[in-house]
Amino acid sequence: MIVWIASYPKSGNTWIRSFLYSLLYSNDHIPDLDRIDVIDQYPTKKYLKKFIKNFNNFKETSKYWKPSQTELNLDKKIKFFKTHHINCKIDNNSFTELENTLGVIHIVRDPRNVITSLKNHYSKQNYLEALDFISDPLHCIDVENKSHKYIDKTMILNTLISSWNNHYNSWKNFSKNYLLIKYEDLEENPKKTFKKLTDYLKINLKFEIDTEKIDKIIELNSFENLKKIELSKGFKEAAVNENNKKKEFFHLGPMNKWKNLLSNDIITKIETIFKKEMKELKYLD
Numbered sequence: 001m002i003v004w005i006a007s008y009p010k011s012g013n014t015w016i017r018s019f020l021y022s023l024l025y026s027n028d029h030i031p032d033l034d035r036i037d038v039i040d041q042y043p044t045k046k047y048l049k050k051f052i053k054n055f056n057n058f059k060e061t062s063k064y065w066k067p068s069q070t071e072l073n074l075d076k077k078i079k080f081f082k083t084h085h086i087n088c089k090i091d092n093n094s095f096t097e098l099e100n101t102l103g104v105i106h107i108v109r110d111p112r113n114v115i116t117s118l119k120n121h122y123s124k125q126n127y128l129e130a131l132d133f134i135s136d137p138l139h140c141i142d143v144e145n146k147s148h149k150y151i152d153k154t155m156i157l158n159t160l161i162s163s164w165n166n167h168y169n170s171w172k173n174f175s176k177n178y179l180l181i182k183y184e185d186l187e188e189n190p191k192k193t194f195k196k197l198t199d200y201l202k203i204n205l206k207f208e209i210d211t212e213k214i215d216k217i218i219e220l221n222s223f224e225n226l227k228k229i230e231l232s233k234g235f236k237e238a239a240v241n242e243n244n245k246k247k248e249f250f251h252l253g254p255m256n257k258w259k260n261l262l263s264n265d266i267i268t269k270i271e272t273i274f275k276k277e278m279k280e281l282k283y284l285d
Helices: 013-025 058-062 065-072 111-121 127-135 164-171 183-188 190-203 211-220 223-233 264-273 275-280
Strands: 002-007 079-083 101-108 178-182
Touching: 002 013, 013 079, 013 101, 013 190, 013 211, 013 223, 101 164, 101 190, 111 127, 111 164, 111 264, 127 264, 164 275, 178 183, 178 190, 183 190, 190 211, 264 275
Parallel strands: 002 079, 002 101, 101 178
Antiparallel strands: none
């Protein structure tokens, strides 16, 4: 059965995948950014090519979300999938359904921080352009995006992510084994947050976890250590700049760095557009 690691882009999905790889897939529990793709991405052509030839039409693709996921679940094994896709319906075809989903690990991040990270990653000209990105209800991540030169584009699909608030609302409180993780909690207290995730794996998903090794795995997956690994070995998911040079993927700044980067006008726009969800998540009073 599928467990979704669902997030808007630049919200901590890779950090969570690295921890899960070390905990569940690595014998020595050492993080390896080249191997975290054992937690694969969905949707991709790999999982849909049996059913469809024309991948350029969302309506056509949506018909095969359910059968492709049903086929993935034939072996009855738990499998994690990263997704930035909105949990939506297109022509009454649901992105996923209870019968194919065991649980959802939902990662969210303050949109004021999302656009500062997103501007760098997707090479946006300014923060207003980045704001347009996260407020567009029909926004897709384009496979032709030149900043993703090193990703195998023959396998990935355009991903409908929608706006930040639509994406959050589409996944929140999924009715089966739902876990919400806030990026800011990972940043501020990674030990407590990763232990919350470990408890979810044990209690909700019935994984057998070697609790004696948890603290060491958390330490190995600190943001600072992942940053060192990227600097020494690289990371294929990192974007490239206009000079074809890879950007730093693990680009964490101080908490609330947005206060030093965003104009009052941009801050007001973000807080107005996403007011309801930001209050719900306690990003606003």
